[in-house]
Amino acid sequence: MTRVVARRLVAGAGVLLALTAVTFLIFFALPSGDPAALRAGRGASPETVERIRASLGLDEPLPVQYLTFLQRLLLEGDLGHSWHDDLPVAELIAGRLPATLSLMAGAVVLWLAIAIPLGTLAAVRRGSWLDRAVGAGAVVALSAPVYWVGLLALYLLADDIGLVPLLPGAGAYVPLTEDPLRWLGALVLPWLVLAAAFGGVYARMLRASLVEVLDQPHVRAARAKGLSERRVVLRHGVRVAIMPLVTLLGVDLGALLGGAVLVETVFNIPGIGRLALDAIGRADLPVIQGTVLVAGAGVIVANLLVDVAHALLDPRIRAR
């Protein structure tokens, strides 16, 4: 197992390296604003723009620019400075990461807490109103854009502009270390929005998987041994049926990051997603590179954790 993890980490590093190259190429291949001109401002003289271009290293050939970036990254662990406000990229990311992690972790916990019981009940009570409701809910969740759901949630439930003022709304986020209670309150609505986007689909998937598992011989054997139905479903059914969900979770963490960008925007949560979005608008390559690297590393680590979880859940994988 340790060897597998080590191998996956090395491969992950290769993927991250490739990611930096692709990001770099896309930045210069697609039309974007000229960073030097953007920084120089309106009416700046050609000399000023050129001085800024040189100061940012943009006057070097592209391969040299990329190699300089790599050299700093690999030898010094330096992600560089923002072209927009000259702040260290690592500092910017470190300041934003807790908000995004809070948002994502809470949303995952919430949607699994919703999806697992609902999917299990829907599978056990096939054809019931609950089963049909889970199916319909999944369709609605899949078709409703996160941004729209976020706005709707605010207009309905936010304590400042909502029809039924229940929960803190946009701009209420504070770091956990500053005020844990306000942190929790401010994240409930964003968590609900993200959980709604994914929870229905997971419940539907678990239901389908569990229906199939409950028909398998090992489940029939468990029932024949006289185990309680609850124990049969949870120990012998859900534990097996949940495997596809774990796999899906690894894949969905990337999508979740995309959803988090939108939720961060609607709720004004200062996270990585919004940092990346702003950086793209400002043609701020160092920040774009930094956020892409962090997001890529997050997806790689998440997939690694999924593999580990697989091994923990499935004794056959552990045995290999």
Added chain:
Amino acid sequence: MARPVLRALLVALATLALGASLAACGSDGGGGATTTTATDGGSEATRGGTLRVLSEEDFGDLDPGITYSSAAFNLLSATVRPLYRYAPDDPTTLVPDLAADAPRISDDGKTLTVKIRDGVKFGPPVNREVTSRDVKYAIERGFNPSVLNPYASTYYRDVIGAEDADGGPIRGIRTPDDRTIVFRLRRPTAGLLAQATTLPLSAPVPREYARRFDAKPEGAVSDYGAWQVATGPYRFAADERGRVLGEGIVPGRRVVLVRNPNWDPATDSRPAYLDRIEWSVGNEPNVAGRQVLEGSGMTLGETPTAAIVRRAVERYEDQIFFSPGAGSRYAALNTAIPPFDDPNLRKAVAAQLDREQMRRVRGGEVVGDIATHFLYPGVAGFEEAGGHEGPGLDFLAAPAGDPEVARRYMVAAGYPDGRYDGDETIEVVGMAGDPADKNAQIFDEALRALGFRTRLRLVPPSVMYGRFCAAPRARVHACPNLGWIRDFADPQTVLDAAFNGAAISLEGNNSNWSQLDDPAINRAMARAALLVDEQERARAWAKIDRMITATAAAIPYLWDTQPVVSSADVRCVHQLWNQGHCDLAHSSVE
């Protein structure tokens, strides 16, 4: 009111099409009970409280020597004191700020002398009285490669020695005593320079304190902005060492202003009612607009969306104010390459364009008046250039367009059937996003109606400027989503960079988007730039405005008004010089 036009257009992007029901508001209508331009904030202003400002856009560097945006100017107008400023309700008359009295301009227009007010002190941690040497250093550091002020080389270039300036002493700036600063100029442009001192570059910076932040290796940027000291009624919240970054300035999150303990009201005419100002960035514009309208103690720091404007007009009439003189919009035609090197073809396009429709898709009468020339209301020379009626040119006479006039110009250009039959595909680059894309499409349709084969590209603002419209090598034929906002009241700031042949830059940030290089206009600009008397300047630049408009190098279509929304309990005193934002040193919360 200097700000990059890019930013101005970015914020204006949010102004979506409004219903005809808004038309009744009028473009220059005043606000209701809570909006005012009276500089005392109304007779019942309350002292104390916190004003919360919400915006989507972040600020970038807030160093007074670097920043160049409308929102940042609003903030800095409360924290630093340049030599002169504008009163909120008068966007054209200079008011002494750090200066003790009116600027003294020598008869030959080559010397500007300013006396500094007694008793103005720097905030913590500097805590000493401001002298003229602090103003001298503030301007000199604008030329330091670690600062590179974006307008220093435009407005201070005639100061003797500025051409070689690199952050060290400039020969033409003298401080004979602690209270006097003298600018000696190569050319008689002291009148323009006096007005340019309303920009934050002239706000004092203590050399002994800032030097270590400004002294940077090549390529690095000064971090004085992160440690800046205040002279105004407010300062950025700071830690005990005076570092504002992370306290008063948290990038991507918020800016917090608190009272400056060293500000002496006896040295300032501003009331400074508020105790604290919290400006949060990153807000979703529709959510923020509703929070402001339905909440308390808030104002929006940027252009509200159309949905919010509509909501405000329908339900919160007293909480919206339409600020006139917020800039102009036009479509530029590239005069340097065929086919629009032919003035008759340009006039044909101008005559064909339905400017009424261009305004309608942005919201109708409420968003401004249909433009007939380039100097807009609130800029000196506007009336002399023809006022609202304009210069009386036939190709701009009909707001909804006049196909017959367009046909006549097509014939004059050598297309007898009134339709273009050349080989070129006209490259049109516009801005993505409602309503700018609609403007671009209407413009594109006008070209097609005249027989032009076009290729319309809609791209983000930074790409539109950086890669196409401000980059002559891209050889774009037309850019329909351009605009300009004055740096201050002088008409030169509207016309010079945008239409002077000398401003054409093949490599840098070209601001003469039409690449108009008319020798007569260039000569007239060179002469007008040297006039000292304000009235003479206004007349001369108005004449130049008429000359430019007659070339049809660009087609003016809108003089903007800026909607500003605030909560019911906010007494917002609007900065007419700065797009109507609430003046932080005059506004109050009930």
